[in-house]
Structures are given as C-alpha cells and as structure tokens.
Amino acid sequence: MFFKDINPINPINHVNHVNPINPINRMKSFRLAALVLAVALFLSACTSGTVQNQASDTAATGSDTGTSAPAASAAPVSTEPITLTFLHVFSGPREEAMNEIVQGFNDSQDRIRVEHEMVPGWYGGLLEQLQTLAVARQLPDLTIMGLSSHNFMKEGLGAVSVQPYIEQENTDLSDFFPNMLTLGQDEQGEQIAMPFAISTPLIYVNKDLLEQAGIDYVDQPESWEQVREWAKKAAQPSAGLAGIGFQLDYDTWQFQTLVESFGGQMASQETQTIHFNDEPGQRVMDFWLTMMHEEGTYPNISGSEAAENFINGSSVMIVATTGNLVNFTANADFDLGIMLLPTYDNMVNRNPRRVPAGGSNLYIMPSDPEREAAAWEFVKYATSPEAGAIIVEKMGYMAARKSLIEPNGLLSAYMAANPQATRSYDQLEDLGNWYNWPGVHGARIDSLMLDAFAAAFLKEKTGEEALNGAAEEVRQILGW
Template sequence: MRKTITGLLLLLLSIALAACGTSGSSGAPSAAPSGSADAASLQASEPVEIEFWNIWGGELIDSLVNEYNSSQNKVKVKAVFVQNSYEGIVEKLQVQAAAKKLPDIVSNGLLYTRFANDVMHAVPLEPFIERDGYDMSDFFPTMLNLGKNEQGQLIGLPYGISTPILYYNADHFRAAGLDPDKPPQTWEEFPAVAKQLTRDGHYGASVPIDFGWLYQALMETYGGSMMSADGQTVGLDSEASVNAVRAVTDMVNKDKSMPLLQLLQTFESMAKGDVSMLANTTAGLGQILPTAQFDLRTAPFPTYGGKRIVPAGGANLMIFTQDPAKQEAAWDFMKFLIDPQRSVQISKSTGYMVSRQSALDDPEMQKFLEEKPVYKATYEQIDGMVPWFNFPGTGGTRVQKIITDQIQAALQGQKTPEEAMKEAAKQANALIQP
C-alpha cells in the first residue's frame, strides 16, 4: 500500500538530543564525519537554520519542532508540510534538485529509498553514528534494514513504521456464529470466513483496491518474489502473484463478500461497521478506534502455507543537504525525533510502531498495550518485516502505479488476474530496463 495517509497526524519518532546530553550520545565526538563539519560548528553565535519536509503537518509536528527549538539555541528547524503524501515529496525533491536547493532533512517514503540513494544522494549516517558513539543496539534489526541502500550503507532511520494487520469486528463474528477469539489465521481460511460474515447489510471483508503495498505482502506471502533471481525481470506475472490477486478478486466478483473501496474508505467502512474484516496498515488504528462502536480487535496478517511476509510502510528520516553545518544540525534534530520517549508518544497517537526495544519495553508503552491490545498485533509479526520493494531503473518509481492500475482492472472485472498481471509485468519490465 501506499502507506502513508495524509491527515493521519502520523508519526515521528524519537531519540536523544545530543546537545541536551540525553542517552543517545556518549559525549563529545572524537572526529567529524566525512563530508560534515565538526560538531563545534553548532556553537556558532547564530543558530543554523534547517528545513524539515514532512507529509503530516498539524499540531503534532508543530509541537515537536517547537519543543526541539526551545530546548537549545544552536539549531532552528522549520517544518515544511508537503501535500500529496510521499509522492508529493518525491515530485518536489526532483524540482528542488534541478534548482540545486535540496531540503535538509526529509521524511522519505519507504517506497522511494532507492530513489533517495541513486538520485538524491542521501547522506550516509554511519559516520555520525560512529563519531558520536551513538547506541543503535536496541533498534529492531528488521527496521534498520529499511534504511539501507544496495551497498548496505545506512542512509535513513525508521520514522513511523507500519505493517499490514487484520482488523475484525468481534460482534459480527458472534452474530454469524463464529468464535471471536479465532479470526482467520490463513489466506486459505479468509475468503470462507468473509462469506459467512457477509450478512445483515454488511460485507465480510475489505482490502483497498489501491493496494500496491498490500499486493507485495500478499504475493510474497504466497511465495512470490517482486523480481527474478538475476534481478533482470519482475515477478509480477508469476503463479504466486496471480494466485494472490485472484484471492482478492474472487471475493469481489464471485463471492460478493468484498466492496470496491480505496484506502481511506476502508478505514471509514470498518469504523462504521459496514465491513467485518479489513486487511490494512496498523496506522489505521488512529482513524478506526476513536469512532468504532463495537468490539474492535486485531490479529496478525494471515499466512499462506505457513508463511507470512509483511513489507513495512511509513518512512525513513534522511539527510539530503550537502552543507556540512546543516548536516550536523539535521543529525542533531534527527536524534531528537527518534528518542524512545517520543517514539512512545507517536505510537500512542497514531498506531505506528515504535522502532526500538527500549521504547516497546517502556512502562508507559506496556501499560498502553495492556489497556489497548489492538495495538499489539503488529509487534507479533515484526520478524516477518521486509523493506517495501523499490524497483530498479529510472522508471522504477512508476511501477507501483502500474501494479495498482492492473489490479484494479481485475477487481472491476475488466481483466482476469492472469491478463492483468501479465500486462503489469510487460509494462514494468519496459520501465526497469537501463
């Protein structure tokens, strides 16, 4: 899925502000990172001004930026809200790159990690981490992998991460004679349960029709691969891919147990009780939970043949400025955003995951999870987390739209799953060739 949802007041992660002496730093750095100024550059009389591009805006972002700016006088951050989600950021980055005026720090969508590395030349973070002796040991390894480029360099830190989970209406389960403590655990079960739940004016299940991100989750869970082993062609027309698409299209066109709804519409329908189950991002909890007037529960993303793959949605924090002083300022602000305490704050507000074990173990977070167990499901599948696949080539960022368009054609009965994914593969292969 395109994971990102404008208006969710999503994420912002955390970590210790080195300038304030919090736990992220071991003290004064011994050497400046390659290509950046010594940390002493932040001791200038005038604050270093940097821009933070993000897709959320609103009170949450403003409060965090104000808190940081008030905590010290060496850096001044200006939050810049970018419309049209992560696609809007990519489009604006391309314009600014042509003008040689890149932003300083950006919440870059996980779908565009390759783009950030190959085109925008995101700044590697290891030199800063090593210089500061910054403790990375409690970050979840699968989340740190999300910010690595093809060479294994860390160019981004996790910032509001999500995985697809199963939401379900326990009241609907009871009314249909189903055990609410036993939601479907596999994709073999899922369609049959959806048919049983389709009654009393509501549908049994929902998956957003613009579900490029969920497509990866489903097709890789079914045993497929987004690319061939030699990396030369896409795997969109494989048997596993076609079967994954058919599982969803059959619920729409044959079983009549699933409506055609887009991403945000699925959250609204789940919250209103118009659908009984929903496969979608855990970040939707911030929208569904406040208005749901029923026994809302969650479970891990269903398996297929005992396998579960959950690509991560959300963003990485990345530094794009090539100015040494601004790199130092951006790194300092980044550490502030990914502090464990703030990670807990963001998770409680939005449903996005904390990115560190210390944040998950925090007593406040543990109390929150006990009081609201619907937030637990995403952590039960963290070991199955993989990066949101980035297709290679200059046209790689456009492949997701091809996938979405072709799957929608199948969902609307205009093509069979085989025809749709064969066409998707044909168009995608043409784009990724050098």
C-alpha cells in the same frame, strides 16, 4: 515556507499515486512528470560542471566509503540560529504529534530551529514534491519517505548518509530493533537513514459483526483462505455490508504482502526477471477477484472509503496499516479486534506469512556541512525514546526502540492500557523489506501496477491479462 537553494539531482519521470480507479488523474500525473523532466533536462544542460552536482558530492562524502567523518567537523559554526525545513505527510492528529516532536526539539536548545510542513498525497505526493523541489534547487533539509522509495532517496535525490555521524559520535544503536535499522541501510549495510514511523499490515475486525455471523474471533487466523471464508459468511452485500476491504490507493504494499505470503516475489534484480505475475501473483488476483466479482464481499472502492466503511460498521474486516490503530480505536463504535496476518496462504500449500514493513525513514537531504550536521541533531531527537513514545501513542506506529515496549519502558503504561498496540510485534520476526525497484523507476512501476489492478477490478481485463501486461511494461522500463 522557504527552502535552501541546491542543485537539481537526477529528477525522473514520476507519476503520483492516485486512486487506481481514476485513470484520468494518472494521465495528468504523467503530463506533469513529463513537464518536470523537461525542465530538469534543460537545467542540467545549462548548468556548469563545477556546480552541477554539488549536492550529490555532499551526499557521497559518507556514501562512498561509509567511514569518513562528517564534513561538518571542519566547518565554521554560525553564531546565528539555523532554521531547517522538514517535510512529512501527516495531517490531523498525526500532524499535531509531529508538531509536538518538532516543538520539543526546538525547546531543547537554541541553536537550531526546525519548521515542519505537511505535503498532501501521502508518500507519492511527497516524492513528487521532492522531485519538483530538486529541479527548482529548493530541497528541504529533512524529510521522511516511504520505505519503497529508499533506494531512490539515495540514488535519485542524494540523501546524506548518517553513517559518518554514527561512527564519529560512536552512537549506540543497540536499542533499535535490528530488522528496523536495516530498513534504512543500503546493500552494503551503510546506514543512510533512520527508521521513523514503521508499520506492518494487520487485519482490523468488527468483532460484533463477526459474532453476529456465528464466527469465533481469533487473534491469529490460520490462513488467507480462512479469512476469505469469514468474509463470505459475514457479509451481506444486498444490505451494504462488506466482508473485507484492502487499501490499494497509493502503492502495491498489500499486493506484495499477499504475493510473498503466497510463496512468490516481486522480482529478482540478480537475474533481472519479473515475478509478480508468476503463479503466486495470479493467485492473489484470483483471491481478490473472486471476493469482488463472485462473492460480492470485497467492494471495488478506494482504501479511504474502505476505512470509512469499517469505522461506520459497514465492513466486517479491513487489511490496513498499524498506523490506523489510533484512528480506528478512537472512532470505531464497536468491539474492535486486531488479527495478525494469517500463518499460511492455505492449508494445502502452507506458504508461511511474510510481512513487508511499511511506514517511513527519516532522511537528511544534501545542502552544506553545517546544515547537514544540524539536521543530524534533529534526527537524533526525532528517533529518541521520548519522540518514539509520541509516534506510538499519538500516531499509531510501531516503536523502533526495544526499550520503549519493555516492562519498565516509557510505553509500559500505554501498552498495558492498550493491549491491541502490541499486536504488530508478534509478527516482527517475519518483517522484511518493502520492495525497492532498481534505479529511479519505483513510483512509475507502482502506478502502472495499480492501473493493472484497476483494469481487472473493472473487468476490462482478466487478472492474468492485467498482471502479464504490467510485467511486460516493467520489463521495458527496466530494460530486462
């Protein structure tokens, strides 16, 4: 696979997300990140001022003003087909769906050809790959990226704003859910990227096991405390039956979900203060540790293992992304139920549900005006109703366009046959942003927080010690 040649843009000391119970892999990632940074600094020192930030300047064409027309409007158009590279994280059936989208675009015209490639390691692995390619001056033309790295995609890798294209073509965005569009915007409301595969956390339930425990299934749990009680009642630790599982392999998405639903927040950039170790965050750790160490209902295993246990009937519940819907539906040999996130944390505090969006945006990476304009053509196709239907039906993600799930929309028959697929939209009004740490530090902060969770899960630290220690490290990293 060949990538176009550009200049490196602000590579950082990044740590790939790995299983939180494997600190050896984390140390390897730190060493790799240090090597990447050293190479980047060397290249930066050896690069002339004229060419040092060509790609950053390209990205800034739309970012600084939000109104200037794409430079492609004045660029000569080649008579030869343009081949674009596109990176993503999807494998298996999801990669087949990506191939269907890419092939559909390639077949729809003869001027642009897109070649896609899966990068292992989920969003953390993709982010590390992008930084390595930036150092080597070989960024792809297009990529997806997890929502927690949105700021870094613009500030660290110079992602090209799509706002000028939208304005020049007077693109109608009214069909998109407004709070999904905001996931790809900057603080000024400029559309940097487009929503692609969006998800929310859900509670997947083995209704057969719930019934065997004498628990009535409900679509909407009252509180997280109620969910904990269900896990305690239904689990059989001595027989290898877990009550519940969470997925903390790669990021802090589910931690943020609970922290905000318990009345807290991750941090405040306005006051430059860390808050994830405040009382709500400590309550989240107590919630997990009580189930893990005292009640034996939440085993200390990876999120991938938790998903396997759920499919195999060895776990009553799992908190997981909307994106698991297709996999669980196809492979679970039991009556599958899907609960929304609980309305409150408990019935005493009654802190309301908060739902940070998961999933990814679709980005154009900096190159030259003609390639960027060609990449925009693919972005339009990949976020069209036709492509959106594939993303929902074959990948399990949410529709970014309202028309898809309307009574006469492209997905009307699918939704009628698969009513479980409608569940995420019932909590759409509570959708918020996946927290973006300032600057280029998000991946490193996620990694150290996952290490803190692992230390508490392994009883090396108390929950309070783990969160307070992580908060202090974050303060030092950010200079707060």
